[in-house]
Amino acid sequence: MPATTQRPAGKKVLLMATCLCDAFYDDVARATVEVLQHLGVEVGFPENQTCCGQPAFNSGDWKSSRKVARHTAEVFAGDLPVIVPSGSCAAMHFHGNRLQFEECPDGAVESLANRTWELIDFIVNGLGIREWPGRFEKPTRLAFHRSCHLRGTGSGEAITSLLSTIANAEVVPFGQAEQCxxxxxxxxxxFPHISGRMGSLKLDHILEQHPDLLVSGDMSCLMHLTGLAQVQGRPVPHKHAVQVLRDTLQA
Amino acid sequence: MVNRQPIDAYAHDIDEEKQSSVSGGSAASTDKRYSALFSDYEDPNALRRLASRIKDHTLHHLDDYLEQAESSLKRNGCHVHFADTDDDARDAVLSILREREITRLTKSKSMASEEIHLNDHLIKNDIEVLESDLGEFIIQLDGDVPSHIVRPIIHKNRREIARTFQREGIADDYNDDPEAITRRARVHLREKYMEAEAVITGGNFISAESGRVVLVTNEGNSRFGMAPSRVHIALVGIEKLVPTDRDLAVFLNLLGRSATGQQLTVYTEFISGPKDDSQPSGPEEMHVVLMNNGRTDVLASNCREILRCIRCSACQNVCPVYRQASGHAYRSPYGGPVGAVLSPILFGDRFPELADLPKASSLCGACNEVCPVDIPLPDLLLRLRDKAKREHIPQPGDLPMAPFATLATSPAIWRTAMTMSKAMNHLPIEMAPVRPLQDWLGQRTLPEWRGGDFRKWLKKRQSD
Incomplete structure (x- = not known):
């Protein structure tokens, strides 16, 4: 899939930080800028960006989510690649939007779909970076949680393979990895009960492997998992994959 | 909690033993499916895509294939009945039985019959019906309903079954050894087979080309049922057609592997009509009831892909919501993702009552990944959420999204809100402004609000 992508790559991009990084995870957005700039990429940040609209879309309020999607498409108009440090928000652009605009096609929204990359997918398959010159000071076990929106995209493979090239890093497999x-x-x-149970199960499988760090390409999953872990008295150190890239480079 | 989603409430209150039977059983099936498919095929996804194309083609030309199937079936000596509604299907079966004064029959597993509550109808009309599939037999003894498409008693464990057998006099004593359970059921059922005058089966596939009705089982019970019976009635949904016998190679290779991790199920029967000179055993008469019951409405909807379904239950097995809630939570014979799509639209007039089902998913997409006919289940769940919203069917716990959309399309206000909301860091949880958020925060901590910090950092970096 990624090898044959028609999406534009190149050294000039627009960053969509995502509402979650805008509100909570500023350091993930920072790491994104730092890593991309380290790779010689010029990063533009349209000030009027807000959210991809996914909360409304998933709730079934497509009238509202189309409104947000049109706004986002307008903010990111042009022909530059749009880089998103979240598999979920990226998939909203190239999958969710296509679904909700099926009956009322919109050129700007379709253009955004054709230019959107999940961040690590862009680094590996857009820029062709196959090895990361970073290192952990001591052997480090990474549990990589592949978020569901990475299914069927090149991102899961991209993240695992890039993390594996970091010196002293070991990506450890855990049980029922395909589960949400x-x-x-x-x-x-x-669905608070089912959601909580699913999260606890995921934590059981991850913690069974005693990872030093829980890594994902989506802060939303990590927010949920680490929030649960905190309340359950089993806090787990965690980072977005791009924070790992930046931090191991500085070490 | 107020306004609980019915499926979440069900999962909250479910018996722990039942939940663990369901999640353990389905996780095991998911693993078996994976090893069966990936050890035999280099690229199982290519096979899934091929199967999906064959089904789409068939559904696109369903009128033609139905005509062809009808004439092939008739050529084979079958009687063909078209049933437009559930009533029509029940009436068709009952009148076949009545005209022949049949009062006793056995039945092999059929989701189509579950869909129209055929057993209840026949029993009400003084017909003795015996389910001969072991799982369905136990369901019948317990007065329960199936909770899984392929493994109807996935929610029960062997201790419960042993108790049932003892209570119902199938066995004299309690014995929960699986082999003993099977042996006892067999002894009981074999006698009943011999007394039956008719057998009702479903049909996994019908080849339009040859009129062969294909039955896939692991117990051989449909075969046993057919041996002594005068009349065979196959109740089959109209979407079960495939164009040719050759297509069956694709579907049979996928069905067993996807359902139970078997290369093929133990019995695969190709039934080409009643007995005649060329096949001297079997029932004297064969009737095929082709049932619509809402399927043409589904075909006309934007969720028509669900009609590709071959009832393998792989989506159900892999679904994390199903694993927590069990099939009974879905209030229909079809549980899990396929049920969450199919039930609200198949029973069209029940849409408002079942419109919560499509919400019972984190949209994780595992269902699509395992589906042997590549049904885009998450997309269909989303389309049904949109339908519910457009038809003004409110769902418990719905969050107001119009204000969110206004905020997310007003960048200046958005930026201010991002910074201002830092005040939230100092709010105690119990003062969270939205009730559902309080429940959310009961289970999880929220990270510190740092709205606007990235933008500030970036501005500084750009000006440096």
Whole structure:
């Protein structure tokens, strides 16, 4: 899939930070900028960006989510690649939007779909970076949680393979990796019991492997998982994959 | 909690033993499916895509293939009945039985019959019906309903079954050894087979080309049922057609592996009509009831892909929501992702009552990944959520999204809100402004609000 991508790559991009990084995880957005700039990429940040609209889309309020999607498409108009440090928000651009605009096609929204990359997918398959020159000071076991929106995209493979090239890093497999962590955005609010149970199960499988660090390409999954872990008295150190890339480079 | 989603509430209250039977059983099936498919095929996904194309083609030309199937079946000596509604299907079966004064029959597993509550109808009309599939037999003894498409008693464990057998006099004593359970059921069922005058089966596939009705089982019970019976009635949904016998190679290779991790199920029967000179055993008469019951409405909807379904239950097995809630939570014979799509639209007039089902998913996509006919289940769940919203069917726990959309399309206000909301860091949880958020925060901590910090950092970096 990624090898034959028609999406534009190149050294000039627009960053969509995502609402979650805008509100909570500023350091992930920072790491994104730092890593991309380290790779010689010029990063533009349209000030008027907000959210991809996924909360409304998943709730079934497509009138509202189309409104947000049109706004986002307008903010990111042009022909530059749009880089998103979240598999979920990226998939909203190239999958969710296509679904909700099936009956009312929109050129700007379709253009955004054709230019959107999940961040690590872009680094590996867009820029062709196959090895990461970073290192951990001591042997480090990484549990990589492949978020569900990476299914069927090149990102899961891209992240695992790039993390594996970091010196002293070991990506450890864990049980039932194909299972969802239970976040699902508004799902975690409307199905609190099932969502919590799914998260706890995921944590059981991950913690069984005693990882030093839980890594994902989606802060939403990590917010849910680490929030649960905290309340359950089993906190787990965690980072976005791009933070790992930056931090191991500085070490 | 107020306004609980019915499926979440069900999962909250479910018996722990039942939940662990369901999640353990389905996780095991998911693993078996994976090893069976990936050890035999270099690229199982290519096979899934091929199967999906064959089904789409068939559904696109369903009118033609139905005509062809009808004439092939008739050529084979079958009687063909078209049933437009559930009533029509029940009436068709009952009148076949009545005209022949049949009062006793056995039945092999059929989701189509579950869908129209055929047993209840026949029993009400003084027909003795015996389920001969072991799982369905136990369901019948317990007065329960199936909770899984392929393994109807996945929610039970062997101790419960042993108790049932003792209670119902199938056995004299309690014995929960699986082999003993099977042996006892067999002794009981074999006698009943011999008394039956008719057998009702479903049909996994019908080849339009040859009129062969294909039955896939692991117990051989349909075969046993057919041996002594005068009349065979196959109740089959109209979407079960495939164009040719050759297509069966694709579907049979996928069905067993996807359902139970078997290369092929133990019995695969190709039934080409009643007995005649060329096949001297079997029932004297064969009737095929082709049932619509809402399927043409589904075909006309934007969720028509669900009609590709071959009832393998792989989506159900892999679904994390199903594993927590069990099939009974879905209030229909079809549970899991396929049920969450199919039930609200198949029983069209029940859409408002079942419109919560499509919400019972984190949209994780595992169902699509395992589906042997590549049904885009998450997309269909989303389309049904949109339908519910457009038809103004409110769902418990719905969050107001119009204000969110206004905020997310007003960048200046958005930026201000991002910074201002830092005040939230100092709010105690119990003061969270939205009720559902309080429940969310009961189970999880929320990270510190750092709205606007990235933008500030970036501005500084750009000006340096």
């Amino acid at each position: 962590c239970g976040f699902g955005g508004t799902f975690s609010v409307t």
